[in-house]
Amino acid sequence: MVNIRDLDPGASPLDYFGAELRRLRESAGLSQQQLGEIVFCTGSLIGQIETARKIPTPEFTQRVDAALNTDGALSRLLKLVLRSQLPSWFQPYAELEAKATHIYTFQAQLVHGLLQTEDYARAVLGVLDQDRLDERVAARLARQRILDRDNPPLFWVVLSEAVLYQEIGGSEVMRNQLARLLAFREREWVQIQVLPFAAGTHAGLLGSFTLLRFDDDPDVVYDEDYGTGQMAADSHEVRHRALRYDHLQAAAMSVDESAELIARVMEERYGEQP
Template structure:
């Protein structure tokens, strides 16, 4: 987890909330542990809010305002911090994705959002909302493409993706869009920026078939898992659920093609869309 002083407060409303909380805490001469005692939580949780790993809660913000005498400032910032360009069920996962040092993801039907090209993302958005206004489509598209910024750093996060072969074969947006999309993924693999494995359809049933799974790890915060179904998603952080998700991912990785063979399948699929 980034040290609070390393977090850019302009990166997001949640980061701004965290920087303001740190500023107020340090001005009051309080440690994270002491402030946590005063608002009935752990010092580690205060640190995670300051680092924007955890989203602030309104009831806690009210208690923090009472401690600092800030007349509702943090409560008002809390409302802004919890607004998102993404669907409500994915908003917190998106914020955590930007902070993760390692992401292990499984995609059963679509190229993961962080890897989507603009044309591919537009096709996905229009398929889900065919009657959406052009303004709404542009807003959702901008939010989707913004996620790719997590790959701007040449080394972090580690991104390891398992794709079901169906992802390669479904012609989202048509042959040209798919060709461009697969070339984009291939380029990232060839530049050694990401690792991709493919589970061939011929391998039959496997442990990851039931939906999207993303495992996110942080420098100094507990691992979380994000699972998603149709118009619904959930973050999991209890040890039992995380252990089950990790086992499912490891079993899926074991039946997937090795990275080199997976890259060959990606190249072959990309070429087929030109025929």
């Protein structure tokens, strides 16, 4: 069935995307079914996206841009669409994260969002709340594209050893997640250290946090909290948090030792030789 629901393009970025897709498709003289055949999907999916019932993926959007000869217009719009799916309180941080040249983070309980697999992210975001889960997962995965840029930020991660043992989504999801962490060893701009249980009392006991650094703007510290987060650019607070991070890096295992531990946990706890 053809989707012809009227849209208010000003209602949301997703509605605007749908209206633009419909306008461009009709200008090309194509039906939903015809466009679907060109970009290897169903006409129904085209209709769902045009009526803002489903969020487009980057791959879908790139194929449609090519098919409709839009010069990348929809792909540029998609960035706004995906960002709009993030919680309103998180959007200012996501904008700064995308501009940062250096990202330093300590994670006490979970793999950082920039490193999560789709299944791991789905398990985390779906706890007690399945509403618009596909859209929220897509928005989280879209943030990871900053690591694929030609000039990515330096991303340094210290994970508590507990993160490796906290089973999120089941053993297969965890096995794939730990394999993904190991795969990042091939990227010189991503460094992962594990803070072992043997470290005992450490500088991250108050919780997870992230430091963002920029070429021409003040550093920012972001503290994670239950269901929200707080940012601060106060120089004293940033220095204090930077000192904590230095202590965490010093107490953590080396990058190579951390990879060995991740591989061992992956094999022994989740049942597969990496």
